[in-house]
Amino acid sequence: MLIIYWRRLLKNRLALAGTFFITLLIMIAVLAPWLSPRDPLQQDLLSRLQSPSRVHFFGTDDLGRDVFSRVLYGTRVSLTVGILAVLISVLVGTSIGLLSGYLGGWWDGVLMRSVDVLLCFPVIFLILMAVAFLEPSINNVMIIIGLTSWMGLSRLVRGEVLSLKERDFIQAAKALGVPSRRILIVHLLPNAISPIVVSATLGVGGAILTEAALSFLGLGVQPPMPSWGNILTVGKDYMHIAWWLSIFPGLAILVTVLAFNLLGEGLRDVLDPRLET
Amino acid sequence: MSRLLEIQNLSVEYRRGRQVIPAVRHVNLTVEAGETLGLVGESGCGKSTLALSILKLLPETEAKITGGRIVFEGRNLLQSPVETLRKIRGERIGMIFQDPFSSLNPVFTIGNQMTETLVWHNLSHPSRKARELLAQVQLTDAERILSSYPHQISGGQRQRVMIALAICAKPKLLIADEPTTALDVTIQKEIMDLLIQLQKELNMSVILVTHNLALVSQNTKRCAVMNAGEIVEEGMTGDVIQHPHHPYTQTLLRCVPSLAR
Numbered sequence: 374m375l376i377i378y379w380r381r382l383l384k385n386r387l388a389l390a391g392t393f394f395i396t397l398l399i400m401i402a403v404l405a406p407w408l409s410p411r412d413p414l415q416q417d418l419l420s421r422l423q424s425p426s427r428v429h430f431f432g433t434d435d436l437g438r439d440v441f442s443r444v445l446y447g448t449r450v451s452l453t454v455g456i457l458a459v460l461i462s463v464l465v466g467t468s469i470g471l472l473s474g475y476l477g478g479w480w481d482g483v484l485m486r487s488v489d490v491l492l493c494f495p496v497i498f499l500i501l502m503a504v505a506f507l508e509p510s511i512n513n514v515m516i517i518i519g520l521t522s523w524m525g526l527s528r529l530v531r532g533e534v535l536s537l538k539e540r541d542f543i544q545a546a547k548a549l550g551v552p553s554r555r556i557l558i559v560h561l562l563p564n565a566i567s568p569i570v571v572s573a574t575l576g577v578g579g580a581i582l583t584e585a586a587l588s589f590l591g592l593g594v595q596p597p598m599p600s601w602g603n604i605l606t607v608g609k610d611y612m613h614i615a616w617w618l619s620i621f622p623g624l625a626i627l628v629t630v631l632a633f634n635l636l637g638e639g640l641r642d643v644l645d646p647r648l649e650t
Numbered sequence: 651m652s653r654l655l656e657i658q659n660l661s662v663e664y665r666r667g668r669q670v671i672p673a674v675r676h677v678n679l680t681v682e683a684g685e686t687l688g689l690v691g692e693s694g695c696g697k698s699t700l701a702l703s704i705l706k707l708l709p710e711t712e713a714k715i716t717g718g719r720i721v722f723e724g725r726n727l728l729q730s731p732v733e734t735l736r737k738i739r740g741e742r743i744g745m746i747f748q749d750p751f752s753s754l755n756p757v758f759t760i761g762n763q764m765t766e767t768l769v770w771h772n773l774s775h776p777s778r779k780a781r782e783l784l785a786q787v788q789l790t791d792a793e794r795i796l797s798s799y800p801h802q803i804s805g806g807q808r809q810r811v812m813i814a815l816a817i818c819a820k821p822k823l824l825i826a827d828e829p830t831t832a833l834d835v836t837i838q839k840e841i842m843d844l845l846i847q848l849q850k851e852l853n854m855s856v857i858l859v860t861h862n863l864a865l866v867s868q869n870t871k872r873c874a875v876m877n878a879g880e881i882v883e884e885g886m887t888g889d890v891i892q893h894p895h896h897p898y899t900q901t902l903l904r905c906v907p908s909l910a911r
């Protein structure tokens with residue numbers, strides 16, 4: 374099975390490009406200390422706001438810090454937040470979707486109406502409220518993004534479960550005496566995995582955007598720790614005289630989100646059961 | 651012979667909104683230990699509903715058992731707690747279904763599914779046991795079958811795998827709900843012969859649910875005819891087929907196409 378999916382993925386050029394870029398990003402995140410020419414926190418007030426050159430590839434910011442190094446280190450923040458937040462959201466969304474679909478009846482009603490209510494709140498408002506009560510930190514941002522983005526997924530999983538649980542093999546498993554808990558995890562979940570994978574991959578892009586927005590607003594990752602969002606915050610003030618401060622972290626966000634979206638869309642095609650060969 | 655299963659005055663209804671459809675009406679049926687009972691009737695007569703209600707496998711949101719008792723080995727299944735019922739399923743009562751393709755989980759290999767079930771029934775050496783079971787249902791190429799996904803083996807082989815799973819814990823009763831309907835005639839015969847042979851080997855009772863009268867007359871001693879949720883005739887298979895009393899049975903017998911005509 375996996376080999377078939379892998380072959381299909383190799384044929385899908387856009388997905389391949391996404392995969393390639395994500396691999397590159399992960400390597401950059403891991404190797405940031407060795408790749409970056411300077412300490413991202415080190416200030417050099419004599420060389421403030423310098424335009425891109427051979428010494429500073431992406432120029433320097435208002436405190437003379439090397440933007441290239443800061444963007445490289447920012448990769449760590451963005452990827453960590455993006456991936457962990459999505460993990461939280463997948464965990465919550467999948468469990469609630471599975472339970473809701475499998476239990477049905479009264480439980481289904483209560484869980485899905487709660488999801489409806491949560492979906493009514495503008496997410497950014499929910500996040501702002503949460504951040505107001507907790508202190509802004511990378512961990513809190515991750516948890517908050519995770520806990521505010523699972524609703525769509527839980528609906529998706531519920532739908533899958535509803536159609537799967539009518540299938541004969543679930544009935545057959547019950548007739549063989551397999552307990553409900555086991556049926557949920559061993560028989561239902563693996564059959565619902567493709568939409569979860571697709572939705573999660575697309576979700577990483579969204580989570581990275583949300584993190585950037587929060588950091589931009591000063592509610593996410595706190596300076597001096599570099600993140601693409603808070604580099605942009607500084608960049609906004611110097612937009613007219615130092616374009617490089619906004620353009621490079623902006624591009625980094627754009628390309629990263631694009632890469633995850635391409636991979637997500639690619640996976641959707643690859644995992645489509647209607648595709649043969 | 652002793653009574654293994656006794657269904658007393660069982661009624662089942664399907665409810666959709668305000669609509670109430672009675673599917674099984676005041677059915678009484680007994681199964682003796684070691685016998686094969688045929689349960690015949692046309693599509694929609696309630697025979698599958700009856701079969702599913704024995705294991706309480708009916709969809710809870712729609713179907714409701716409105717009355718009666720199902721006594722198996724002296725215990726009323728309708729009042730047994732979930733955990734007891736779960737132990738009875740598979741261990742004391744096995745069940746096989748009409749479509750062997752959709753009865754197997756498409757994302758696992760046969761080997762995975764078999765060991766999974768065997769582990770649940772606390773059987774030691776699951777992979778060796780899986781091979782033994784496959785041999786018991788006369789599947790020779792065990793290695794290939796175990797490493798295949800359900801779509802990679804034939805319909806007859808899938809049904810054999812389902813039978814192997816159903817008998818893994820040596821149940822006392824096997825409910826076969828249209829076990830051969832999705833298969834072609836030659837495979838039908840093989841599967842029925844296998845079921846009868848296993849029944850003798852394991853000394854279990856079999857309820858053969860089918861619309862196929864020929865199957866019942868060849869393979870069962872006793873049979874019950876169901877129509878519109880009720881059992882209209884019950885008796886030794888030979889008598890029922892030779893001298894049907896109920897008009898519905900007579901009609902049913904007239905509908906069987908004959909090669910001689």
